[in-house]
Amino acid sequence: MEPVVKHAWNLSEMDAVKLQQELSLKMIREDQLAEVNYIAGVDVAYSEHSDKLIAAIVILEASSLHIIESVVVEDTVHFPYIPGLFSFREIPPLLKAFKQIKTAPQLIVCDGQGMAHPRRFGLASHLGVLFDIPAIGCGKTKLLGEFQDPGRTRGSSSPLVDHGEVIGAVLRTQDHIKPIFVSIGHRISLATACEWILKLSPKYRLPETTRQADQLVNKVLGGLPRGQE
DNA sequence: GCGACAG
DNA sequence: ATCTTGTCGC
Numbered sequence: 001m002e003p004v005v006k007h008a009w010n011l012s013e014m015d016a017v018k019l020q021q022e023l024s025l026k027m028i029r030e031d032q033l034a035e036v037n038y039i040a041g042v043d044v045a046y047s048e049h050s051d052k053l054i055a056a057i058v059i060l061e062a063s064s065l066h067i068i069e070s071v072v073v074e075d076t077v078h079f080p081y082i083p084g085l086f087s088f089r090e091i092p093p094l095l096k097a098f099k100q101i102k103t104a105p106q107l108i109v110c111d112g113q114g115m116a117h118p119r120r121f122g123l124a125s126h127l128g129v130l131f132d133i134p135a136i137g138c139g140k141t142k143l144l145g146e147f148q149d150p151g152r153t154r155g156s157s158s159p160l161v162d163h164g165e166v167i168g169a170v171l172r173t174q175d176h177i178k179p180i181f182v183s184i185g186h187r188i189s190l191a192t193a194c195e196w197i198l199k200l201s202p203k204y205r206l207p208e209t210t211r212q213a214d215q216l217v218n219k220v221l222g223g224l225p226r227g228q229e
Numbered sequence: 230g231c232g233a234c235a236g
Numbered sequence: 237a238t239c240t241t242g243t244c245g246c
């Protein structure tokens with residue numbers, strides 16, 4: 001698969017911010033989904049030993065949540081980890097991995113935020129806009145925003161708010177387990193995004209897409225500890 | 230100035 | 237992300 005939108009990645013921090021502001025204009029915050037048969041889960045990790053990034057993509061069949069296709073690639077580090085510019089580090093290796101994917105997904109679930117971002121354009125929005133495929137941001141922790149604790153039962157949620165604007169939802173995917181942060185990536189509403197995440201998390205805290213992609217990365221890393229910055 | 234800060 | 241410590245369930 002190739003992205004619909006292409007742009008340079010060797011940017012300065014300032015140009016990266018500028019690009020986010022331009023690309024964010026293309027982001028669609030309402031439901032624009034066709035029938036969802038295949039869902040992509042993506043994950044990227046840093047390998048300290050090889051000083052490389054490992055990107056994994058899994059394609060799950062929506063009805064069974066079974067893996068239809070998967071790919072793992074290694075890539076050099078193009079950009080440092082900077083909160084707010086996460087996509088400039090993770091997307092290059094993901095583009096390399098997507099080149100090998102044959103089954104086009106109708107939905108992408110990202111390990112990171114969507115519009116719950118300083119410029120409302122996190123990893124999920126960026127990836128969604130590049131491929132023009134509906135995308136959901138799904139983070140284990142928040143980047144910004146305030147929220148009240150959602151109810152303790154699976155399915156409970158409360159709004160994630162930044163400067164009076166609802167930028168996402170804090171969603172409880174399992175009873176009594178720490179909630180996750182769901183936000184609009186591209187071509188999907190927050191309500192629909194939460195429905196999908198719940199559907200994808202029948203048993204664990206994280207959606208199956210993220211779990212499977214994570215598992216694939218760890219398998220390649222050989223269980224070795226991931227590096228730090 | 231101090232804390233917060235997706236992975 | 238990783239690391240540590242503590243608590244609970246098996």
